[in-house]
Amino acid sequence: MISTFKRALSLLALSATLPLASVSQAADWPTDTVRLVVPYAPGGTTDILSRKVADLLQQQIGNVVVENRPGAGSTMATGQLARGGRGANHTILMASPGHTIGPVIYKNLPYDPVKDFRFIRNVIDIxxxxxxxxxxxxxxxxxxxxxxxxxxxxxxxxxxxxxxxxxxxxxxxxxxxxxxxxxxxxxxxxxxxxxxxxxxxxxxxxxxxxxxxxxxxxxxxxxxxxxxxxxxxxxxxxxxxxxxxGLGDFVTTAWFGLIADDQMSDQAIETLQTALDKAMEDQSFKDFAAQIGGEPATQVGEAFRDYVEQDVRRWQRVAGQADLQ
Known part of the structure; x- marks a missing residue:
């Protein structure tokens, strides 16, 4: 009877530590340098914003480096991200309307702009x-x-x-x-x-x-x-x-948000979302947004995914009107 009671106490103690272990594991990410990929050349809006976000994220999660990978209207870098691989859990990309436009005008791209990615957070609308x-x-x-x-x-x-x-x-x-x-x-x-x-x-x-x-x-x-x-x-x-x-219905804006390959772990996504929330509350980010004429965005996770899916449909209509391929 005593030994059974002791075993029950041991199991109870072990179960009590499990939530703490889970928190500890979540806090372990990142275990390597985080790469923030810019799918355009240096000097443009995506690049400028990415470097600001990288600086603020670095204060929260450690080393973050920006890599410019221009080509084919952002689809080259996006395709590389979709292929995943060893660095998938530590690679994020600053997506913009090019993410939703590319699949509309480039035929037979090797990825789906919605299904093949995880959507971390929209950052700014311009x-x-x-x-x-x-x-x-x-x-x-x-x-x-x-x-x-x-x-x-x-x-x-x-x-x-x-x-x-x-x-x-x-x-x-x-x-x-x-x-x-x-x-x-x-x-x-x-x-x-x-x-x-x-x-x-x-x-x-x-x-x-x-x-x-x-x-x-x-x-x-x-x-x-x-x-x-x-x-x-x-x-x-x-x-x-x-x-x-003829321009009564003309409305186009640019959004900029962070996405990842669908292999990125839940721990990484949650850590990044928390870090981005803090970064966007930082006064220097608010000042930066005002300086570039942008408004902080609100879509996070699935809401961001839905927003991107709607944007794909919008550009499909535009491409159809302009007969673009």
Whole structure:
């Protein structure tokens, strides 16, 4: 009887320690350097944001390094992430609309943009801005549309399949204008062509062009969000400005959030979500978001996954309208 009682006590003591052991195991991640992959070249919005997030995450979880892997509208780096492998549990990627646009315009990609990934957290939402060089003769959307119906225009982007590219294609389709796409390897390379007047217009992410608008080197004609941006007072949305010439339904914005391969462990996901919550509460992040004209996002986990799935369907409609492949 005594020995049975002792065994029962031992089992009870062991069961009491199990939750503590689970917490300890969850706290063990990461056991290696965390790689934050940027699927674009240095200098653009995705790169700038990723480096800020990496700095703040490093304060929470240890060493985080940023790796730029540009190519094929972000699909090259995303495909590498989807293949997983040894580093899958310590690799995350800063996804953006390129994640949902790529599978729409590139056929036979070896991954599904929703099913093959885990969605950690959306971080920030940013409008695009329709901008022209300072020496452009066009001072309004109406003037630009009128001219672009009669002469060939060029619009730049950070690459095929970016939200910048797709915004331009949507504008072209909805207005019936003559516009040729000029893709670059990231906004860092596209910006000089815009500033110099080598291209006529761009629908750039706000962080890339905000300081140049404020300094007068670029002219902002409209924002692509549904509502005006507090960071560009006096600049109206395209949907409001262009209601009389085919742009009444024009709304495109850029989102940026962290995803991982579907092999990433629950422990890693939970640790990253907690660390990101703390990072986004940091005043330096709030100041950074305001500086680049963005709003902190709210979708976490499954809610972020659903948001991405809806975005895929949205760009499928855009690609169908513009006949893009």
């Amino acid at each position: 409008p695009n801005v329709m901008v022209v060089p300072a020496n452009s003769p066009y001072n309004s959307v109406e003037e630009f549309v009128e001219a672009a119906k009669n002469q060939e225009m060029t619009f730049s982007s950070s690459g095929v399949g970016s939200s910048i590219h797709m915004s331009g294609e949507l504008f072209k389709t909805m207005t019936g204008t003559k516009m040729t796409h000029v893709p670059f390897r990231g906004s860092g390379e596209a910006l000089p062509a815009l500033l110099s007047g080598d291209v006529d217009v761009s629908f750039e992410n706000m962080p890339t062009v905000l300081s140049h608008i404020q300094s007068g080197k670029l002219k902002a004609l409209a924002v692509t969000s549904a509502e005006p941006s507090p960071y560009l007072p006096g600049i109206e949305p395209l949907s409001k400005i262009g209601a009389n010439f």
